[in-house]
Amino acid sequence: MELVADGLAGARGGQTLFEGLSFTLRPGEAMEVVGPNGVGKTTLLRIAAGLLAPFEGRIGVENGLRLGDISHFVSSLNGMKSTLTVAENLRFWKRFQAGATERIGEGASVEEALEAVGLEATAPLPFGVLSTGQKRRVALSRLLLEYRPLWILDEPVLGLDAAAEQSFSGLIARHMAHGGLALAAVHGSLGISGARTLRLGALS
Numbered sequence: 001m002e003l004v005a006d007g008l009a010g011a012r013g014g015q016t017l018f019e020g021l022s023f024t025l026r027p028g029e030a031m032e033v034v035g036p037n038g039v040g041k042t043t044l045l046r047i048a049a050g051l052l053a054p055f056e057g058r059i060g061v062e063n064g065l066r067l068g069d070i071s072h073f074v075s076s077l078n079g080m081k082s083t084l085t086v087a088e089n090l091r092f093w094k095r096f097q098a099g100a101t102e103r104i105g106e107g108a109s110v111e112e113a114l115e116a117v118g119l120e121a122t123a124p125l126p127f128g129v130l131s132t133g134q135k136r137r138v139a140l141s142r143l144l145l146e147y148r149p150l151w152i153l154d155e156p157v158l159g160l161d162a163a164a165e166q167s168f169s170g171l172i173a174r175h176m177a178h179g180g181l182a183l184a185a186v187h188g189s190l191g192i193s194g195a196r197t198l199r200l201g202a203l204s
Contacts, residue, residue: 001070001149002026003048003181007057010043016055017043018200027149030172030182030195039201041185042075042154048183049073049152071150072097076158078139082128086114086138089127090145097146106147113141116171117164132159140168143175151175153184166191 002024009019017040025031033041046052048059050067060067080089090110098106107113114120117137122130130138136159143151151172157165169191172182176192184190 001061001063001065001179001181003059003061003150003183005048005057005059008044008047008054008059009056010040010047010052011055012040012043019056021057021198023198025181025183027179027181028176030176030184030190030192031198032189032192032195033183033185033198033200034187035200041200044200045073045152045154045183045185048150067150070148071152072143072146072148073152073154074139074143074156075154078135079142080127080135080139082126084127085124086119086127086130087123090114090138090141093142094145097142097148108144110145113144114138116144117141118167133161133164136160137164137168140171143171149180151180151182151184153182155186156184157186157190 004024006022008021010017033044035041043052047054048067049071051073061070087110090113094110111120114123117140119134119137122134122138127135127138140156157168160168172190172192176182
């Protein structure tokens with residue numbers, strides 16, 4: 001499966017943010033989207049996830065599958081309810097991401113996902129009592145609950161310490177090793193070996 005963008009343009013509020021963008025992301029590849037604030041990094045990711053329509057051009061996969069069906073999109077927001085426990089939040093996301101009851105179980109269990117981010121002990125706790133870094137790690141564990149080949153990540157390591165950043169980079173590397181693709185908007189770098197860089201806008 002390849003993600004192909006051809007002559008892609010994105011706009012917000014009637015203003016064109018980027019245009020003429022073409023790239024191909026192949027199995028086992030990662031691309032980091034960098035650039036100053038306001039140049040369209042999040043807009044590009046939302047288009048890639050099928051949440052926004054491109055202003056011009058096209059982006060998709062060669063077999064015609066819907067982008068929303070093959071991708072996980074993790075934004076700078078965690079997408080969790082503070083009053084529910086960590087386990088309750090993740091059980092909801094597992095069912096939602098599966099899309100159909102018969103597909104539940106294809107990814108990691110809630111317990112396995114939390115173990116992968118080092119937070120298995122938080123399962124019975126209300127999400128709202130966690131630290132900023134813990135909340136982010138729980139949100140990232142959603143990627144493991146249901147297998148989808150394309151990970152679209154908007155500032156995924158926001159709020160993480162250096163050790164947690166390194167651990168998450170390892171999760172991405174394992175995803176790539178199994179043929180997965182990753183497209184991430186970052187201010188620095190995720191430290192992924194072999195990752196390509198797509199630069200938007202002019203750095204001031």
